[in-house]
Amino acid sequence: MSKIFIFDTTLRDGEQTPGVSLNAQEKLEIAKQLKKLGVDVIEAGFPTASKGDFESVKTIAKNVKGVSIAALARAVKSDIDRAWEAIKYAEKPRIHTFLATSDIHMECKLHMTREEVISNAAAAVRYAKSLCPTVEFSPEDGTRSDVQFLYKVLEAVIEAGADVINIPDTVGYATPAEFGKLIKGIKENVKGADKVIISVHCHNDLGLAVANSLAALENGAQQIEGAINGLGERAGNAAIEELVMAIKTRKDYYNRFTLDINTNQIYRTSSMVSQLTGVQIQPNKAIVGANAFAHESGIHQHGVLNNRETYEIMNPETIGLKTSNIVLGKHSGRHAFEEKLKELGYTQLSAEELNEAFMKFKDLADRKKSIMDKDIEAILTESSVVVNDVYKLEYFHISSGNSFIATSTVRIRKGEEAVDEAACGDGPINATFNAIERAIGEEVNLVDYYLKAITGGKDAQGEVVVKIQKDNKFYSGRGISVDIIEASAKAYLNAINRMVSNK
Ligand code: KIV
Ligand code: ZN
Secondary structure (H helix, E strand, O other), X not given: OEEXXXXXXXXXXXXXXXXXXXXXXXXXXXXXXXXXXXXXXXXXXXXXXXXXXXXXXXXXXXXXXXXXXXXXEEOOHHHHHHHXXXXXXXXXXXXXXXXXXXXXXXXXXXXXXXXXXXXXXXXXXXXXXXXXXXXXXEEEOHHHOXXXXXXXXXXXXXXXXXXEEEEEEOOOOOOXXXXXXXXXXXXXHOOOHHHOEEEEEEEOOXXXXXXXXXXXHHOXXXXXXXXXXXXXXXXXXXXXXXXXXXXXXXXXXXXXXXXXXXXXXXXXXXXXXXXXXXXXXXXXXXXXXXXXXXXXXXXXXXXXHHOHHHOOOOOHHHHOOOOOOOOEOOOOOHHHHHHHHHHXXXXXXXXXXXXXXXXXXXXXXXXXXXXXXXXXXXXXXXXXXXXXXXXXXXXXXXEOOOOOOEEEEEEEEEOOEEEEEEEEEOOXXXXXXXXXXXXXXXXXXXXEEEEEEOOOOOOOOEEEEEEEEEOOEEEEEEEEXXXXXXXXXXXXXXXXXXXXXXX
């Protein structure tokens, strides 16, 4: 049996998803959840990219133990120093350094000769290895590189001390058979390849990232890199949940491989990443989409009722999707609430977190008759990340209809000061956003707005996710309420608070 290492890059390549920007607290929450999921390596960020990235990698290295923490660095000394500064606190630190090896990248981006690339890559690995016990090297754009030259680069970095060599399909260009052949060729022709771990990092531009990663495993790769929900540059990276469930579900076929993933944490991890990044999951997304276990046609429903396996190759409970019927309501007490939390797997809440969640639950129960599991999960994810609330919504009032102009009045508190403002708009949400902008004295550029019902039913809570932009940076905000205007106002202020805290 051979153990497959799962290298998660949700916090690095995943954060490069257009429009995604996570703060340090959110990254820490995700890293803790990735640890629960059981990934082997968490790539926490690219410390040279910004001070914020440096700080969040450092915080994760200090606080998330029992898992390897990697930081990305270009093949230059200053990047490697910065990466090491951030991850040296980790129990198992890893520097991941990279340099492009394709002709187009070397000529048009790096302006380096082949000889320079070989010597810079080897020097970077040697230097990283002098600081950090584990070093990974990636020849960027590996799949579009001249294969004989690629072999030479890999031999040089292995000689220099690399422990892991990661072959990226940077632009998602490879096809499965071709990629499998490339990995096999590396195993057979690169001197020292048997002494290192061969890893792959596939992008999804042609929708082949998962297939390419699996083909690589069949040809000797031992580590796969990917991101939760397939986040990442452009069309994203291989989706970790898909890779894991393919290997687990088809264990009859992938019988040589073992994984240390707790699949029952997949659904929770995916929801958390979606909520914190503000990137919605398409309903028909494999494994974690809302329809992944839904059966629409009568023939399918009939089959599933007789025997689930007629149309279901995975049990939803394997990924942690509970189909519990127990609902809570206004009369449920603290004991029932705590039991429900345990059942949902929230076993490590502090007394303060429990109190806060219980108060929110009671508040919701006054406004909504039946509280479903998803309502409770929404309450807990809302509380899990504390944003410095510079501005708070004290109240709002709207007047709207189809034959007159919508107006909204809000009171926003900033510390001791409360500001009342009113504004008109195209509808009640627009009017409320305008009133909030007046109250804070700043114009906000709203680039995305998304509303969904958390559960079914007419009294469902609405979840609003907004994205705002300032100086080329995006900030997402989330708000939930049984009232969608309130959810929208909360989401808007949540994004604004992130924006002002980042100043
Ligand atoms: O896609 C890529 O080539 C990368 C490298 C930095 C590994 O993300
Ligand atoms: Zn990548």
